[in-house]
Amino acid sequence: xxxxxxxxAHHASIRLGVFLGVFALMALWEVLAPRRHARAPTGARWMxxxxxxxLDTLLVRLLLPAAALAAALFAAAHGWGILHRITLxxxxxxxxxxxxxxxxxxxxxxxxxxxxxLWRVHRVHHADLDFDVTTGVRFHPLEILLSLAVKxxxxxxxxxxxxxxxxxxxxxxxxxxxxxxxxRLARPADRLxxxxxxxxxMHRVHHSIEEDETNSNFGFNLSxxxxxxxxxxxxxxxxxxxxxIGIRTFREPRVCTxxxxxxxxxFMGEVSGYALNRRPWRPRP
Numbered sequence: 088x089x090x091x092x093x094x095x096a097h098h099a100s101i102r103l104g105v106f107l108g109v110f111a112l113m114a115l116w117e118v119l120a121p122r123r124h125a126r127a128p129t130g131a132r133w134m135x136x137x138x139x140x141x142l143d144t145l146l147v148r149l150l151l152p153a154a155a156l157a158a159a160l161f162a163a164a165h166g167w168g169i170l171h172r173i174t175l176x177x178x179x180x181x182x183x184x185x186x187x188x189x190x191x192x193x194x195x196x197x198x199x200x201x202x203x204x205l206w207r208v209h210r211v212h213h214a215d216l217d218f219d220v221t222t223g224v225r226f227h228p229l230e231i232l233l234s235l236a237v238k239x240x241x242x243x244x245x246x247x248x249x250x251x252x253x254x255x256x257x258x259x260x261x262x263x264x265x266x267x268x269x270x271r272l273a274r275p276a277d278r279l280x281x282x283x284x285x286x287x288x289m290h291r292v293h294h295s296i297e298e299d300e301t302n303s304n305f306g307f308n309l310s311x312x313x314x315x316x317x318x319x320x321x322x323x324x325x326x327x328x329x330x331x332i333g334i335r336t337f338r339e340p341r342v343c344t345x346x347x348x349x350x351x352x353x354f355m356g357e358v359s360g361y362a363l364n365r366r367p368w369r370p371r372p
Contacts, residue, residue, distance in 0.1 A: 120271040158239040168246020184247035191241040193312040198372035223267030266290040
């Protein structure tokens with residue numbers, strides 16, 4: 088059995104195994120070396136954040152089982168997509184597809200902040216009053232479905248193969264858990280790692296309550312895109328243990344924590360202006 092065939096046949100087990108393993112490691116790291124003290128009751132946050140990912144997973148499994156993989160198989164069968172039109176070594180084609188999909192997720196993330204209707208949905212993720220590994224799975228079901236649709240379209244256009252899609256999904260899940268970790272990372276290690284990938288120290292700036300900091304560091308896996316497109320911010324204005332996490336619109340724990348309120352949040356209140364226009368920008372440190 089080829090690697091591509093193996094990943095296609097066992098994609099669900101691979102994704103679940105990596106997710107559980109990385110989640111457990113990050114949770115243990117947070118206990119042993121936390122970066123920040125919790126500001127909200129951890130038990131209630133964890134219960135509701137994990138309930139949200141359970142609902143997301145159930146929804147996707149019922150409505151669109153293996154949709155991303157199906158899109159890759161469909162594109163391969165019909166020869167659709169850029170990478171199916173050129174001859175490349177399989178390993179190189181897989182690498183190019185993964186990088187292209189990572190750029191797609193970066194651009195999608197920018198749009199979630201730029202368009203008011205999309206920001207309504209995405210602010211469920213940002214309204215968390217603390218920042219830890221469970222924040223990395225806290226997404227509204229509408230955002231999960233939107234992201235899945237964008238990924239499927241990108242997979243067909245790029246011509247990403249099944250192996251590339253499974254590897255990318257695994258990387259995306261693992262990096263979301265890692266970058267949202269409330270973990271202490273030595274400064275030299277952080278500086279070295281963020282030359283290639285997004286680190287918790289880098290992504291935590293994106294969850295600051297200060298809107299010009301929220302609208303920076305959009306990358307999920309590769310840190311290149313923020314540097315290339317001018318959205319990179321090295322540090323927040325405050326030291327990270329002193330930063331206020333969340334958004335100004337929602338500060339009540341009962342709204343920011345409880346599952347029914349999280350599901351209703353996209354339909355609550357007003358959104359005044361574009362999320363990316365709520366600034367002036369301050370000089371980057």
